[in-house]
Amino acid sequence: MRKIKKVLVANRGEIALRIIRACRELGIESVAVYSDVDRLSLHVLSADYAFSLGAAPSVESYLNIEKIVEVALQAKVDAIHPGYGFLAENADFARAVEDAGIIFIGPSARTIELMGSKIASRQIMERVGVPVVPGTIDPISSIEEARKVAAKIGYPVLIKASAGGGGKGMRKVADEAELESAFRTASSEAQASFGDSTVYIEKYIENPRHIEVQIIGDTYGNVIHLFERECSIQRRHQKVIEEAPSPSINDTQRKALFEAAVKAALAVDYYNAGTVEFIFDKEGNFYFLEMNTRLQVEHPVTEFVTGVDIVKEQILISEGARLRRDLKNVSCWGHAIEFRLYAEDPKRNFAPTPGKISYLQWPNGGFVRIDEGVYEGWEVPIYYDPLIAKMIVWGRDRKEAIDRSLRALFDTRIEGITTTLDLFRAILRDQDFIEGNFDVSYLDKRLNDLIKDEAQELLPVLASAILESYREKLTVQDNDMWKKVARLESVGGCV
Amino acid sequence: MNLIIKGKSTEYKVKVERATNNGFIVKAEGKFYKFNALPVKKGALSLIDDSGKQKYITYSVTDNNEYTISLAEKSYTLCVMDQLEAAGSAVSSASVEGVYLLKAPIAGKIAKICVSEGENVQKGEVLLVLEAMKMQNEIQTDFSGVINKVFVKEGKTVSNDEALIEIKIS
Known part of the structure; x- marks a missing residue:
């Protein structure tokens, strides 16, 4: 057991603040790092200590392993929390931190490496019996072989480049007639993009639902799950709204899913918090997609339905603590929904909208949580992720959570x-959303309906009222009145 | 005050009149709206219409008069053109030592002059009508006093910031 007294948070924005808050509750000092444009960022203002990393571009600041480790040593921290994004799933970073004698709050570098590889993770999952998308990751060398494999797993199939990523060298094949030309173009595209023409075939899962399981493990080989999150509302393959529990699976599926997730984590000696992502097809079959070896953006959804503070558990586990016994008996109560507030314009294809926040008001009232990374007057910089805050809402059931979210x-x-x-x-x-009737294609299909302009009869009235007040010609006497009310209230009087 | 409000696909011509105590009457598209508006702080105001319906409005305004207005349900972006808006600033900058020089808030044509030299005027009184962007803008005085000098004649085209009338403030 090594007591953690000071933590460097190698991140920025809302997640840095989230981690700083957990540290503060545990009596741990927090160290923020910042790039030139983030000197007055909210995470810096909230931290006990703050150190400059360098210029604004991420490669020179939040991705600069050497510099971050140097700062950590200078600040004499016991541990580094990487948050999500940036260096969170970088095995070299985890190793560099450990080599410097500092605790990395996360799984081992080896685990990060294994789960970062598409091929390695798929092989491990197949070996331990976690369902993966049917297909083969062995190279397909000829069209005859491709035909045989495709017929076995059933159309539609997906041809993928072994070295691939970003959709390059990837072809959807609806039936056998399309196979030959798709096989050739995928191979040549793979050759052109990655210098490696190797392709493999897997089943194409049309418009699945994305459901994931939060797991948490200690360094003594104990792993538990903290239930699932439904994350099918996405744009550009990134989540926008997440909720727990999923409105679309039954308890039998749920049980099988949790077992698979724990099995997946145990297979790679996982410790600390992690997430096993699955896709569900229309028939209710689920397949392993990938494992995120870090804290997830949407972890507060799980925190709301379980009452577990995942970040605090991460820190305790990193100190060498065993999973607390009560964690094993955690139940899922009620329903939580998270909304990712992006500085993006849905009407312009989610183009980023950096700029100054001139007015900001967060909701209060019961069962609402804001994890924010901005404040009024702050200028959202152009350099980083457009996520400015998350709103998480809890209800006794999904309907109440939806009604409360609107409120x-x-x-x-x-x-x-x-x-x-x-x-x-x-x-x-x-x-469709209210009824839980959606999959990952929901936003693509429905966006235009959802953002269409509506007439607002009152617009001229609103504009006139604003213009008048903008000219500051209004209400000298009423402002005085207002001050008077405030004065009276402050001394307990009444008007 | 006359406004042109341009939304995405709509354009409204609006006439705004001040009533008492933060009250307004807005005429738009042939309809009248009566309401009371009170700023809460910079960027926010509360509006109550004559049925008692309250709306909390937040907004931002860019330099080119583009307004984003948010209600609880939705935000709207529109462009507001007010021929008089600049008048307010012209007034304050020109009022030196008891003399108020009214300048043209925007380029336009003098449609009507309502006062003559030597005449006493009360705050809020209409001095002239300036026609611009097909709107008749009644230009009022923010000060009571005596008309010292009228620099323009009816029918004259004036440019932005051109001196129109000088008043000795009483």
């Missing part, structure tokens, strides 16, 4: 930059 959004205002707020308001009123 919370009623009180939320962000001016100066365009955000995804209006999109959330529209989704929460959409019948």
Whole structure:
């Protein structure tokens, strides 16, 4: 056991603040790091210590392993929490931290490496009996072989480049007639893009649902699950709304899913918090997609339905603690939904909208949590992820969580930059969403309906009222009145 | 005050009149709206219409008069053109030592002059009508006083910031 007294948070924005808050509750000092444009970022203002990393571009700051380790040594921290993104799943970083004699709050470098490899992780999962998308990751060398494999797993299939990524060298094949030309183009594209023409075939899962399982393990080989999260509302393959529990699976599927997730984690000696991602097809079959070896953006959803503070558990596990016994008996109670507030314009294909936040009001009231990375007057920089905050709402059931989310959004205002707020308001009123009737294609299919302009009869009235007040010609006497009210209230009087 | 409000696909011509105590009457598209508006702080105001319906409005305004207005349910972006808006600033900058020089808030044509030299005027009184962007803009005085000098004649085209009328403030 090594007591952690000081933690460097190698991240920025809302997640850095989230981790700093956990440290503060544990009586641990926090060290923020920042790039030149982040000197006045909220995570810096919240930290006990702050050190400069360098210029704004991530490669020179938040991705600079050498510099971060140097700062950590200078600040004499016991541990580094990587958050998500940036260096969170970088095995070299985890190794560099450990080599410097500092605790890396996360799994081992070896585990990060194994799960970072598409091929290695798939082989491990197949070996321990976690379902993977049917197919083969052995290279397919000829069209005859491709035909045989495709017929065995059934159309439609996906031809993928072994060295691939980003959709390059990837072809969907609907039936055998398409196979030959798809096989050739995928191979040549793979050769052109990666210098390696090797391709493999797997079953194409049309418009699946994305459901993942939060797991947590200690360094003594104990792994538990903290239930699932439904994450099918996505844009550009990135999650926008997540919820727990999933509205679309039954308890039998749920049990099988949890068993698979724990099995997956045990297979790679996983410790600390992690997430096993699965896809569900229309028939309710699920397949291993990948494992995220870090804290997940949407972890608060799980925190709301379980009452577990995942970040605090991460720190305790890194100190060498065993999983607390009560964690093994955690139940899932009620329903939680998370909304990722992006500085993006859904009407312009989610183009980023950096800029100054001129007015900001977060919702209060019960069962609403804001994990924020910005404040009024802060200028959202152009260099980093457009996620500015997350709103998480809890209800006794899904309906109450939806109603409550709408109420919370009623009180939320962000001016100066365009955000995804209006999109959330529209989704929460959409019948398909309300009924839980969606998959990963939901936003692509429904976006235009959800963002369409509506007439607002009152616009001229609103504009006139604003213009008048903007000219500051209004209400000298009423402002005085207002001050008077405030004075009276402060001395307990009444008007 | 007359406004042109341009939304995505709509354009409104709006006439705004001040009533008492933060009250307004807005005429738009042939309809009248009566309401009371009170700023809460910079970027926010509360509006109550005459049925008692309250709306909390937040907004931001860019330099080119593009407004983003948020209600609890939705945000709207529109462009507001006010021929008089600049008048307010012209007033304050020009009022030196008891003399108020009214300048043209925007380029336009003098449609009507309502006062003559030597005449006493009260704050809020209409001094002239300036026609711009097909709108008749009544230009009022923010000060009571005596008309010292009228620099323009009816029918004259004036440019932005051109001196129109000088008033000795009483």
